[in-house]
Amino acid sequence: MATRAVSLPVAGPRPTLGVALLTVATLGLLGLCVLLARLAQSSAQAPVAGWPWLLGVAALFVVGAAGVRQVAQGESRAAKIVPAAAALVLFLLSAEALLRAYNVPTGLIPTPTHIAQALWAARTVLLLDAYYTFVLEALLGFVIGALLGLALALLAVRFRFLERGVLPYAALLSSVPIVALAPVVIKAVGLGWSSKTVIVAITVLFPVVINAVHGLQSASPLYLDLMHSYAASPVQTFREVRWPAALPFIFTALRVSSTLALINAIVAEFFGTEGHGLGFRIQIEVGRFGLDIVWAAIVVASVIGITFYLLIQLLEQRTLHRRV
Numbered sequence: 001m002a003t004r005a006v007s008l009p010v011a012g013p014r015p016t017l018g019v020a021l022l023t024v025a026t027l028g029l030l031g032l033c034v035l036l037a038r039l040a041q042s043s044a045q046a047p048v049a050g051w052p053w054l055l056g057v058a059a060l061f062v063v064g065a066a067g068v069r070q071v072a073q074g075e076s077r078a079a080k081i082v083p084a085a086a087a088l089v090l091f092l093l094s095a096e097a098l099l100r101a102y103n104v105p106t107g108l109i110p111t112p113t114h115i116a117q118a119l120w121a122a123r124t125v126l127l128l129d130a131y132y133t134f135v136l137e138a139l140l141g142f143v144i145g146a147l148l149g150l151a152l153a154l155l156a157v158r159f160r161f162l163e164r165g166v167l168p169y170a171a172l173l174s175s176v177p178i179v180a181l182a183p184v185v186i187k188a189v190g191l192g193w194s195s196k197t198v199i200v201a202i203t204v205l206f207p208v209v210i211n212a213v214h215g216l217q218s219a220s221p222l223y224l225d226l227m228h229s230y231a232a233s234p235v236q237t238f239r240e241v242r243w244p245a246a247l248p249f250i251f252t253a254l255r256v257s258s259t260l261a262l263i264n265a266i267v268a269e270f271f272g273t274e275g276h277g278l279g280f281r282i283q284i285e286v287g288r289f290g291l292d293i294v295w296a297a298i299v300v301a302s303v304i305g306i307t308f309y310l311l312i313q314l315l316e317q318r319t320l321h322r323r324v
Contacts, residue, residue, distance in 0.1 A: 018070025141200025149208025
């Protein structure tokens with residue numbers, strides 16, 4: 001007589017334990033921050049000894065790290081999102097507590113609360129700077145560079161002499177550092193935002209060209225022969241074989257270029273602007289020792305850069321998923 005196999009439930013990680021540990025660590029660190037803020041208000045003197053605060057923050061951070069480890073178990077959506085958010089909260093609260101415990105001057109390293117206050121107070125100026133840096137310089141340069149890169153890649157694949165005569169120089173020019181390129185372009189084009197757009201377009205152009213050429217040439221010879229046997233036109237072969245094969249390479253270049261675009265736009269502003277941009281704001285406020293504004297500008301740039309990268313990643317997933 002056949003016996004039925006009985007599967008016993010395997011004890012898995014308990015996310016409730018991780019949530020409890022995270023709650024304890026977060027509330028403990030928050031309590032330390034509030035206590036240190038009240039001590040700073042009641043007395044201008046720094047705490048007598050910093051090491052007890054350091055031990056308390058370290059202990060709570062270890063508890064929080066254990067909670068993050070518990071919550072990160074599994075393949076659920078919460079297990080993929082909560083650990084990163086919890087780690088950020090733990091880091092910010094720990095930094096807030098330690099900076100207050102050791103009474104670090106705001107002009108040297110501002111606390112996260114000082115940065116948040118500066119971000120809110122200077123929101124209008126920072127949003128205008130972000131518009132110049134991201135929309136007019138990084139985004140516009142990114143689009144122009146990507147389109148020119150794709151066009152040049154198509155020509156290089158179509159005409160062999162372009163591939164052998166131009167592509168090696170594209171790989172060579174892609175290694176030119178931004179600090180060498182920016183002064184030359186700004187001197188030639190001017191101090192306006194258009195010069196930064198040109199710089200971003202140049203830095204985006206070469207990665208897109210190189211990756212797109214490799215992607216277009218990675219099409220399976222079997223599929224190319226099959227399309228040739230069907231008497232397909234070059235346009236049909238491109239649409240059905242070469243373009244789908246090149247898409248992963250192109251999106252890889254776009255993801256890399258999305259971060260380079262914003263970084264290069266900010267760095268290019270260090271070499272001259274008309275008084276706008278996140279790079280200009282960082283440079284000016286560093287000279288004034290307004291490091292809270294500097295960090296606020298860095299936060300704005302980071303949020304924009306991460307959002308832009310995630311949007312391209314989402315577009316990649318949607319596009320490639322439809323073609324699977």
